[in-house]
Amino acid sequence: MSAQPGAETLASGTSTGSVEAPTETSLNLYRFPALYDTLKAPDAEDIAAVRGLITRFVGEPRWSILDPACGPGNWLSPFAGDASLLAGNDNCPEMVEYTRANTGAQVTLGDMYAPPIDARFDVVLEASGVTSIVPDVDRLMLWVRTLGGMLTQRGAVILLLNFETPVPPRLPATLWRSRWRNVPGGKARIHYELVEDKPGVQHIRRSVDVRGGDWPQRIVEDYELRVWPGEVLDTLRQVPGMRLLACADPEKAGKFNAAPSGARLLVFQPDRA
Numbered sequence: 001m002s003a004q005p006g007a008e009t010l011a012s013g014t015s016t017g018s019v020e021a022p023t024e025t026s027l028n029l030y031r032f033p034a035l036y037d038t039l040k041a042p043d044a045e046d047i048a049a050v051r052g053l054i055t056r057f058v059g060e061p062r063w064s065i066l067d068p069a070c071g072p073g074n075w076l077s078p079f080a081g082d083a084s085l086l087a088g089n090d091n092c093p094e095m096v097e098y099t100r101a102n103t104g105a106q107v108t109l110g111d112m113y114a115p116p117i118d119a120r121f122d123v124v125l126e127a128s129g130v131t132s133i134v135p136d137v138d139r140l141m142l143w144v145r146t147l148g149g150m151l152t153q154r155g156a157v158i159l160l161l162n163f164e165t166p167v168p169p170r171l172p173a174t175l176w177r178s179r180w181r182n183v184p185g186g187k188a189r190i191h192y193e194l195v196e197d198k199p200g201v202q203h204i205r206r207s208v209d210v211r212g213g214d215w216p217q218r219i220v221e222d223y224e225l226r227v228w229p230g231e232v233l234d235t236l237r238q239v240p241g242m243r244l245l246a247c248a249d250p251e252k253a254g255k256f257n258a259a260p261s262g263a264r265l266l267v268f269q270p271d272r273a
């Protein structure tokens with residue numbers, strides 16, 4: 001699960017106004033949801049890992065699912081066949097419009113910290129690592145609590161966190177590069193590099209190259225990404241009213257107690273004792 005490089009800054013997640021498509025370097029990939037959708041679509045292993053957690057902790061489908069920062073809905077679409085309700089929320093109007101049109105989900109425009117949604121969900125899922133833009137652990141705890149208040153009786157909050165891992169000896173270093181993928185009218189690929197590593201924060205460069213189609217040919221963005229120290233896992237066990245039930249390595253299905261290093265899927269449920 002290549003989630004770490006996918007999380008973005010708040011600034012890069014906010015966009016307004018009309019979209020031009022010139023060749024320049026200051027563009028925001030979120031303004032081009034179809035590109036993001038294709039380039040960041042989760043693979044079968046990622047989807048199986050999340051499905052396994054939902055089945056284990058929530059129960060059998062059908063599930064009502066909310067992604068509070070849904071982007072193009074690429075973590076909603078895989079569960080369309082299992083869902084009684086798909087819902088998304090995002091603060092980027094282009095993402096909201098795209099996800100409404102392409103996933104059948106009910107999508108709201110709003111802040112992930114307080115999604116403007118009056119419904120309850122079996123699953124609140126954010127599996128791409130948007131937690132790396134949460135400013136600190138207190139805010140993260142508050143968010144988990146807020147999302148916990150949006151659950152049905154059997155529901156669970158599943159969030160991906162990027163924990164600190166050993167840093168490559170030489171920077172910049174490639175974190176992940178996709179293969180060329182088909183996009184309308186052409187092909188595109190995405191490349192994530194770790195440019196600088198500071199305590200708790202990484203400087204990431206994301207480049208998208210496109211050949212053909214009515215797209216900018218290159219989009220380059222630099223942003224800071226939070227990586228959580230392993231101790232945060234213990235802090236998250238103290239979220240009032242919530243229980244941390246699993247810290248799962250997406251690459252090791254069926255194990256729920258992984259060490260906090262790299263991308264981990266955390267499962268929370270309200271303390272029903």
Ligand SMILES: C[S@@+](CC[C@H](N)C(=O)[O-])C[C@H]1O[C@@H](n2cnc3c(N)ncnc32)[C@H](O)[C@@H]1O
Nearest residue numbers: 006007013069070071075090091092111112128
């Ligand atoms: C890394 S993408 C994740 C998309 C989706 N959850 C997925 O799994 O692919 C981050 C998304 O979060 C959105 N976002 C960033 N900050 C947000 C906020 N405060 N409230 C709502 N959406 C936000 C961005 O607009 C972007 O679409």
